[in-house]
Amino acid sequence: MSNVNLLEQTTPILKHYSIKPHFVENFGKVQRVYSDKGVYSLKKISPHHGTDFIRNIQYLFQRGYNRIVPVYPTIDGRYAVLHNQNLYYLMPWLPNEEKENRTERHEQLFRELARLHTLSVREVSINKEEKEEHYEHTIQTWEKETEFVDGFIEECERKWYMSPFELLFCLYYQDISQALQYSTRKFKEWYENTKENTKARAVITHGKISPEHFLYDDRGYAYFINFENSKEGSPLQDLLPFLSRYVNTLPKQCEECVTWIYNYFKYFPLKEDEMLLFLSYFAHPGPILRVLEQYHKSSNKNKNERKLVQSLQKQYWLLKNTEYIIMRIEEIEREKKAEAEAAARAKAEAEANASSQDGAQS
Structure with a gap:
């Protein structure tokens, strides 16, 4: 899929977050979104998954475990957007650049x-x-x-x-x-x-x-x-x-x-x-x-x-x-x-x- 098509596809999804994308890169089920508010990761999942996992993430945050990439809510408080029979949720994009000599x-x-x-x-x-x-x-x-x-x-x-x-x-x-x-x-x-x-x-x-x-x-x-x-x-x-x-x-x-x-x-x-x-x-x-x-x-x-x-x-x-x-x-x-x-x-x-x-x- 071309970057133009990706941009057209993700724009209506990101409107729910009040984010305007400038450029989108495709990584399979994940898109890297460059926007007016920073760089994000937009993940596509099956609607059959639902968003039950969000409750587990929130529960872990409440218990003091913060080594989970947070899931951002939409403007109206939802944690996923249904679009073209798929669910999408938004996270910050992590660079994942390991430091030199990282062996652990x-x-x-x-x-x-x-x-x-x-x-x-x-x-x-x-x-x-x-x-x-x-x-x-x-x-x-x-x-x-x-x-x-x-x-x-x-x-x-x-x-x-x-x-x-x-x-x-x-x-x-x-x-x-x-x-x-x-x-x-x-x-x-x-x-x-x-x-x-x-x-x-x-x-x-x-x-x-x-x-x-x-x-x-x-x-x-x-x-x-x-x-x-x-x-x-x-x-x-x-x-x-x-x-x-x-x-x-x-x-x-x-x-x-x-x-x-x-x-x-x-x-x-x-x-x-x-x-x-x-x-x-x-x-x-x-x-x-x-x-x-x-x-x-x-x-x-x-x-x-x-x-x-x-x-x-x-x-x-x-x-x-x-x-x-x-x-x-x-x-x-x-x-x-x-x-x-x-x-x-x-x-x-x-x-x-x-x-x-x-x-x-x-």
Whole structure:
């Protein structure tokens, strides 16, 4: 779309803000507007989103969280304008020019995410029956997945000549099976530890955490944008999707991910039950299972062997990248537990020695 057309399109929208645009640049769903009152960002969203996210932004501002790019109201107090079957809302434009040698973008992101969760956290009531239903449904689903994987390996091993996909699956089977076992074990531990609980922590979740949604202003301060998917929920709903996307790459030992996670925990530590659930969901090999199911359900004539082999390999890399992070978390938590136990023993010994000395003196 030409700049002239953009200007013509945005002018009637910006009239609601008493802003006269001089020039407009297109950045997909966002337009940069140069106007008589400054530079703005005009964002287009689906009307199905509504403006519920505005309430979450206002709530966070009220709780003292100000690292969100504000949404400007129109002259008559609305926070979005309906135009040509789309909703538009207006924000200040952030230059997002990182300072030289800035290497802490992700650490800052996780720190600010922890602050956002800390300032919005509250206890919510949990229906025990619904919780039990969720647990039983999840366990049944994962048991069926285990049966499927075990059945598939037997089917492959009975063949004289395996396909490339089947051969690769046989090589990966042990890791897939162990991930399922670990995930199920942690989920059962979570339920056993919390089945009598009627409360849980809920926070305002961003909904789509990403470095692209974490921008810097001209002073170097960072702010979250794109809150359209925000809602009240578990903090895991922000952490897990981001981590899964980030490690969905070539094989790598993502030590920086562990650093980011513990930077988050420093400001918003997970409770024991939340950690169990985090490890369970993060470890579950859902993506690779979906590839296996796709292959198994496809008829021979519809199978694209090369493409499915590539998909299987890619999801195996995700599985192993995730496994590394989980193993590091387990290692760190064991060390923390051992240090706490050693400190408790040292304290008990010191108190016992002090008590015996007092008795001797008396």
